[in-house]
Amino acid sequence: MVIDGPPTVGKSTLVKLFAADLEKTLRRREPHKFQPHENDGYIVDYTPVVYISIPSQATPKDLSAAFAEWFNLPLRRAATKNEMTDAVLRATGLCGVQLIIIDDVHFLDLSAKEGKVVNDHLKYLANHCAATFVFTGHDLETSGLFLEGGASERATQTSGRNSLHKLGLFTIGTDDERRAWANVVKTMEDALVLLDHKPGTLIRDHEYLHHRTGGSIASLSLLIREAAIRAVVSSEEAITRKVLDQVVIDRRATRGYDKFRKQHNIHHNGNPGRQEPPAEAS
Ligand SMILES: Nc1ncnc2c1ncn2[C@@H]1O[C@H](COP(=O)(O)OP(=O)(O)OP(=O)(O)O)[C@@H](O)[C@H]1O
Ligand SMILES: [Mg+2]
Helix, strand or coil: CEEECCCCCCHHHHHHHHHHHHHHHHHHHCHHHHCCEEECCEEECCCCEEEEECCCCECHHHHHHHHHHHHCCCCCCCCCHHHHHHHHHHHHHHCCCCEEEEECHHHECCCHHHHHHHHHHHHHHHHHCCCEEEEEECCCCCCCCCCCCCCCHHHHHHHHHCCEEECCCCCCCCHHHHHHHHHHHHHHHHCCCCCCCCCCHHHHCHHHHHHHHCCCHHHHHHHHHHHHHHHHHCCCCCCCHHHHHHCCCCHHHHHHHHHHHHHCCCCCCCCCCCCCCCHHHC
16 A cells, blocks of 8 residues: 655654554454564564654665664674565564555655666565555655656556555545544644633634644644643643734745735734534534
């Protein structure tokens, strides 16, 4: 599976939550498997999930090295790519790996020369271990991993093996989209521990929050966290529109909101009008 989306939409958070959920479920259901045990002459730790975050401009050897590090495999410094990959594949089998997450896959060097080698390497890894692979990153559809249009036969072998899922910014064009956004706001509001905060205040402001953040979950979490800190420091103990207006968040969101205000002729600290929360989010 490939999860493709622009920066900071929550791809890493999503896959890490999913991975943690899977491992916790397995630990609950099959605790005995997690005791160190002998397998083929080795003492192994059952390791159902592997999470690799790719460093920038990584080569196939770097990818195998990252796996080796996750498994704490003792490898010679001068080990070749093939030696490393063989050791990694043996470890994935022995440790019972079920899910392999490769995050920030756009950092793999997919330039014309290396691209084929990387694609072949990923295919080799996927073919030789029984785990499910999840890749995340941005612009993957048009990168060497998929090579839409003008794709070489070999590159499309990777795209032919994976389903593509897109993750983007939240929009509030339809009732369903608005409800989904309001539910995100509600979840963050429910997590607040402010003495005098009136529950529901932020949901009522969900449209304003969308204008402020452009529908980015990262900007929303930044805005609410910063507002909550201000509410504690000022002893107000509640997030109000006044506090939210004072918080400066990331440049992308701020520029988007400035543009929105200009288009709608809203002055600083202006009120674009409160909306009642969508029924299911209240
Ligand atoms: N489900 C969530 N609930 C609350 N906050 C979230 C959630 N998902 C993401 N965030 C916030 O957004 C920030 C960015 O998320 P994340 O790092 O997962 O994005 P990303 O898509 O992996 O970005 P990049 O492409 O830069 O790696 C996180 O630091 C977190 O504060
Ligand atoms: Mg990420």
